Amino acid sequence: MAAPHRGGGVRLDPPGPAPEGLGRFGEFGGRFVPETLVAALEQLEAEFRKAWYSEDFRAELGGLLASYAGRPTPLTECHNLSELFGIRVLLKREDLTHTGSHKINNVLGQALLAKRMGKQKVIAETGAGQHGVATATAAALFGLECKVFMGAVDVERQALNVWRMRLLGAEVVPVTSGSGTLKDAINDAMRDWVASVEDTYYCIGSVVGPHPYPWIVREFQRVVGDEAREQARAVLGGDPDFVVACVGGGSNAMGTFAGFLNTKSRLIGVEAAGLGLESGQHGASLSRGVPGILHGARSQYLQDEEGQILEAHSISAGLDYPGVGPEHASLSADGRAEYVSATDEEALAGFKLLSITEGIVPALEPAHAVGWLARDAGKMIPKGSSVVLTMSGRGDKDAQQVSELLDLSKD
Amino acid sequence: MNLESHLRAQRDRERRLLVPYITGGINDDWLATIEEVAARGADAIEIGIPFSDPIMDGPVIQAASQQALLRGATPYGVVAELAALDIDVPLVVMTYYNPVHHFGHVRFAEALASAGVDGAIVPDLPVDEIDEWADAATNAGIETVLLAAPTTTDERLATICERSHGFVYGIALLGVTGERESVSSEALQMGTRLKNATDKPVLLGLGISNPKQAREASGAADGVIVGSALVRRLLEGASPREAGDFVATLRAGLDEGV
Numbered sequence: 026m027a028a029p030h031r032g033g034g035v036r037l038d039p040p041g042p043a044p045e046g047l048g049r050f051g052e053f054g055g056r057f058v059p060e061t062l063v064a065a066l067e068q069l070e071a072e073f074r075k076a077w078y079s080e081d082f083r084a085e086l087g088g089l090l091a092s093y094a095g096r097p098t099p100l101t102e103c104h105n106l107s108e109l110f111g112i113r114v115l116l117k118r119e120d121l122t123h124t125g126s127h128k129i130n131n132v133l134g135q136a137l138l139a140k141r142m143g144k145q146k147v148i149a150e151t152g153a154g155q156h157g158v159a160t161a162t163a164a165a166l167f168g169l170e171c172k173v174f175m176g177a178v179d180v181e182r183q184a185l186n187v188w189r190m191r192l193l194g195a196e197v198v199p200v201t202s203g204s205g206t207l208k209d210a211i212n213d214a215m216r217d218w219v220a221s222v223e224d225t226y227y228c229i230g231s232v233v234g235p236h237p238y239p240w241i242v243r244e245f246q247r248v249v250g251d252e253a254r255e256q257a258r259a260v261l262g263g264d265p266d267f268v269v270a271c272v273g274g275g276s277n278a279m280g281t282f283a284g285f286l287n288t289k290s291r292l293i294g295v296e297a298a299g300l301g302l303e304s305g306q307h308g309a310s311l312s313r314g315v316p317g318i319l320h321g322a323r324s325q326y327l328q329d330e331e332g333q334i335l336e337a338h339s340i341s342a343g344l345d346y347p348g349v350g351p352e353h354a355s356l357s358a359d360g361r362a363e364y365v366s367a368t369d370e371e372a373l374a375g376f377k378l379l380s381i382t383e384g385i386v387p388a389l390e391p392a393h394a395v396g397w398l399a400r401d402a403g404k405m406i407p408k409g410s411s412v413v414l415t416m417s418g419r420g421d422k423d424a425q426q427v428s429e430l431l432d433l434s435k436d
Numbered sequence: 437m438n439l440e441s442h443l444r445a446q447r448d449r450e451r452r453l454l455v456p457y458i459t460g461g462i463n464d465d466w467l468a469t470i471e472e473v474a475a476r477g478a479d480a481i482e483i484g485i486p487f488s489d490p491i492m493d494g495p496v497i498q499a500a501s502q503q504a505l506l507r508g509a510t511p512y513g514v515v516a517e518l519a520a521l522d523i524d525v526p527l528v529v530m531t532y533y534n535p536v537h538h539f540g541h542v543r544f545a546e547a548l549a550s551a552g553v554d555g556a557i558v559p560d561l562p563v564d565e566i567d568e569w570a571d572a573a574t575n576a577g578i579e580t581v582l583l584a585a586p587t588t589t590d591e592r593l594a595t596i597c598e599r600s601h602g603f604v605y606g607i608a609l610l611g612v613t614g615e616r617e618s619v620s621s622e623a624l625q626m627g628t629r630l631k632n633a634t635d636k637p638v639l640l641g642l643g644i645s646n647p648k649q650a651r652e653a654s655g656a657a658d659g660v661i662v663g664s665a666l667v668r669r670l671l672e673g674a675s676p677r678e679a680g681d682f683v684a685t686l687r688a689g690l691d692e693g694v
């Protein structure tokens with residue numbers, strides 16, 4: 026269990042299973058990239074493998090996660106919400122980490138890799154800005170030059186995070202190509218990397234991209250699930266009936282699920298249903314996508330009948346992505362995890378509900394999971410069940426956007 | 437037509453090879469442009485299949501791809517329209533992998549073959565992921581051109597040269613497609629490494645923008661691919677004749693030096 030130990034760090038659980046072959050999770054994953062990037066990905070894989078199985082690296086990362094990121098994060102039992110739903114709800118509090126979301130876990134790991142590989146520059150993509158802020162933070166800490174690609178639409182709706190990144194010394198590059206959201210930010214980050222690959226580390230923020238990224242990011246995020254599992258056992262005396270997390274690219278969900286794959290807990294990922302699955306305006310690539318190749322991996326993507334990638338829609342920038350990590354596609358295909366969705370409206374309801382019942386303001390991304398729970402408590406989730414839900418980030422970044430949508434003076 | 441034997445034959449008569457790139461469906465005249473370009477000194481023509489997320493492409497070809505999609509171009513439609521061409525040089529399509537995967541490998545390869553296409557370049561399908569496509573392509577008689585990059589190790593370079601058909605595409609710089617001020621030092625190194633590794637035709641592409649650069653880069657290989665410089669002219673409204681005029685200047689540069 027990832028608990029503080031005498032050295033003041035977090036002790037990380039042993040590494041999880043590596044993907045098969047060239048990054049395969051079942052029929053998904055792989056390394057579909059321009060030849061220019063292959064050598065860098067091979068080098069990264071070798072370096073990660075060496076680091077992740079070394080006690081020194083794990084101790085160094087464990088130390089940072091404790092002293093800098095504030096781990097372990099608590100598992101908070103929500104008595105008011107539990108009473109309201111008739112189910113026992115426990116929140117894994119990634120919102121309490123430094124920088125305000127689970128993104129910091131992955132970024133600290135990758136920053137250590139960048140340092141080991143002698144790279145002086147890092148680039149990153151960001152949707153909601155949480156990964157961008159986390160990367161800018163780690164870059165400041167380690168003295169790395171940092172450039173963050175962010176869709177122009179997201180720059181607009183996440184202005185606070187843009188300012189934070191700049192404050193931290195990062196350059197923010199607004200991306201106007203395509204739909205101007207996360208998908209396009211990844212495109213431009215990859216285009217930049219093709220040119221800068223010799224001296225630049227690409228710090229991907231989710232369990233997406235070419236091998237070895239989905240594996241690396243899952244391993245750096247599994248601390249969320251490993252902690253939550255042991256904490257839930259201490260509280261519940263066993264494993265929870267359900268483990269729930271929101272899914273955009275899917276890093277907080279994959280990190281959470283990784284800790285519970287070997288338990289009997291049912292794993293539920295909540296995708297963004299946007300304006301409704303039937304509207305075509307959503308980000309539900311597992312519910313409505315088909316297999317395809319984007320950003321270096323075979324996974325499920327929203328695409329038209331000609332194989333052109335479609336624009337996603339979600340109220341939350343972090344879920345506004347027409348794809349999903351390949352390991353989720355595999356877990357969905359073999360039925361080990363189930364994927365449901367919540368609309369923009371349900372997410373807003375979840376945002377408000379958690380604030381008012383528990384005094385916890387969620388980010389719009391995990392607000393989807395709360396909104397879904399509010400809808401399905403007593404249905405898919407029977408009364409009396411226990412649920413661990415990953416609160417992947419806090420809602421400060423969304424306050425301005427939501428304040429324009431929710432008029433509180435009337436209540 | 438066989439792409440590789442055609443290019444070898446041209447090379448054997450001491451001709452420096454020129455492969456212009458045109459985005460399929462970019463404008464109303466795109467088929468006429470291909471015919472004009474073929475008649476004005478191209479040794480083969482590369483047709484870009486428009487895709488929503490072209491990660492190897494810089495702003496010019498991104499814009500061309502977007503313009504084609506907005507005109508209603510589709511991968512299947514572009515390929516089918518190529519069947520109507522009346523030209524004497526081979527055709528090679530450049531497509532990202534998703535449209536191929538979406539169509540189905542066999543179906544896509546057969547669609548190319550029945551449209552008279554000779555080769556395919558799939559820039560996000562590196563040699564270690566290529567088997568399924570390569571089998572389908574070979575069965576349909578489509579030659580798959582592989583790319584080598586300045587970052588490619590010698591060991592991979594040998595595999596790429598062995599498994600590439602038609603020609604070997606040497607990526608002439610670290611970056612995406614687009615015009616550049618000068619030929620990079622990587623271009624010349626890339627050409628030399630590939631020429632030392634294979635007897636197949638070696639073409640350099642990316643950043644080769646004008647007759648002078650074409651002449652310089654082709655000195656280290658068998659020829660060049662010119663994309664963004666031509667596509668930019670088409671985006672600016674160049675007629676088939678004007679596109680042909682530009683290709684003719686490239687041809688002259690390659691033949692005589694500038």
